[in-house]
Amino acid sequence: MPVVCSCCAQARAMLKRPKTGHSLCRECFFWAFEEEVHETIVSASLFTRGETVAIGASGGKDSTVLAHVLKVLNDRHHYGLKLLLLSVDEGITGYRDDSLETVRRNQRQYELPLKIVSYEELYGWTMDAIVKQVGLKNNCTFCGVFRRQALDRGAMMLKVDKICTGHNADDIAETVLMNVLRGDIARLRRCTAICTSGEGEGAVPRCKPLKYAYEKEIVLYAYFKRLDYFSTECIYSPNAYRGHARAFLKDLEAVRPSAIMDVIHSGENLSVREGVRMPVQGTCNRCGYISSQALCKSCMLLEGLNRGLPRLGIGKHHRLHGKILAQQPLTLDEERKLKAVDF
Amino acid sequence: MGALGFMSYFLVSFSRGGAELLFAGVRNHQVTLPSQSQPWTMKQLLVWIRANLLKERPELFLQGDTVRPGILVLINDADWELMGELSYLLQDQDNVVFISTLHGG
Numbered sequence: 001m002p003v004v005c006s007c008c009a010q011a012r013a014m015l016k017r018p019k020t021g022h023s024l025c026r027e028c029f030f031w032a033f034e035e036e037v038h039e040t041i042v043s044a045s046l047f048t049r050g051e052t053v054a055i056g057a058s059g060g061k062d063s064t065v066l067a068h069v070l071k072v073l074n075d076r077h078h079y080g081l082k083l084l085l086l087s088v089d090e091g092i093t094g095y096r097d098d099s100l101e102t103v104r105r106n107q108r109q110y111e112l113p114l115k116i117v118s119y120e121e122l123y124g125w126t127m128d129a130i131v132k133q134v135g136l137k138n139n140c141t142f143c144g145v146f147r148r149q150a151l152d153r154g155a156m157m158l159k160v161d162k163i164c165t166g167h168n169a170d171d172i173a174e175t176v177l178m179n180v181l182r183g184d185i186a187r188l189r190r191c192t193a194i195c196t197s198g199e200g201e202g203a204v205p206r207c208k209p210l211k212y213a214y215e216k217e218i219v220l221y222a223y224f225k226r227l228d229y230f231s232t233e234c235i236y237s238p239n240a241y242r243g244h245a246r247a248f249l250k251d252l253e254a255v256r257p258s259a260i261m262d263v264i265h266s267g268e269n270l271s272v273r274e275g276v277r278m279p280v281q282g283t284c285n286r287c288g289y290i291s292s293q294a295l296c297k298s299c300m301l302l303e304g305l306n307r308g309l310p311r312l313g314i315g316k317h318h319r320l321h322g323k324i325l326a327q328q329p330l331t332l333d334e335e336r337k338l339k340a341v342d343f
Numbered sequence: 344m345g346a347l348g349f350m351s352y353f354l355v356s357f358s359r360g361g362a363e364l365l366f367a368g369v370r371n372h373q374v375t376l377p378s379q380s381q382p383w384t385m386k387q388l389l390v391w392i393r394a395n396l397l398k399e400r401p402e403l404f405l406q407g408d409t410v411r412p413g414i415l416v417l418i419n420d421a422d423w424e425l426m427g428e429l430s431y432l433l434q435d436q437d438n439v440v441f442i443s444t445l446h447g448g
Binding site: 251 | 417422442
């Protein structure tokens, strides 16, 4: 008993959109998906005519769909943007090298220039080497922090005006849940912003055009359009905290698909009670990158790696920032706590 | 109506997405199900897959009676939510695809 598309009422419906509950045929789905991204871009004024925009490309489903849709919309609606692909090589054998092959294919398929920056060249450490020192519990902290900065550095090398990433609605809802679970009020306020302000030295504004696109729809879009993407889980990620938020969110979605949008909506509309202490945005004393502490997270983590103190940067060490900046030696007790590693 | 003596066969595939790793990396399976008096339902197919095709970590593919949330099911390229999900009655030469969404983008 085939269902007819609720949009064109002609073709057979091929999927049921979780976002709206509508049953759509392939062509109407493509159109709806693309035009919703267009609506997101226009209503948030994400781009200005003539800008050069770097698309953070990992070869995965989100960034591949992002690159494809941006190219389509740039042509269809005459955004006048210069698009290019920016990739980060974290140095994860068997995962990243394979997905970078996919990005190279994307470069040829979409005819966009590509730049790859690596942790090795930027920091002197690959993720493989970091995991050997740090273990499998906190390694994602390093990777996330380093990757953010790597994207900015790559963007500055390319002199782009903006970066955009493929974060989808599920990702943002997961982040909201994670920040609630961790009681991180500062991040909770910032994490639903569709665009970062890009103030401070070394920070390029970055935005998320797929913010309201459901992950399921991204996968179906890529499947029906036969887009080439790479898909396995990062080998170092099984213990990441996000996994818990993701499992919970997926169960919520199964009960009520609008839950994803609802969580984002709640995150967007949070207001903080007066008198709650919030971190103040400044710059890192060492590298000038945006930071709310004397030393930015990236510098802290690198310092820890280079000195064989893997727990430096995991948890709060405000008191130690001053010592490290002044290059004073740490006490034996301080060092012992920073060395302890949970494998 | 129960078919006498004919075996229905289906193509079950696991689209790139990581799901195939649970099935010894084999993406496409031509499956022949033993005939029975009632047509096979998707629910029964899942049970059969678990018993015959799934090589490891069943909890990454199945949750209770159905697939784990985050795994999409397409029957002849259409969303199974349009076809009745678990209660869909399989027909000869149907093509079932499982796509995992649970990986980085």
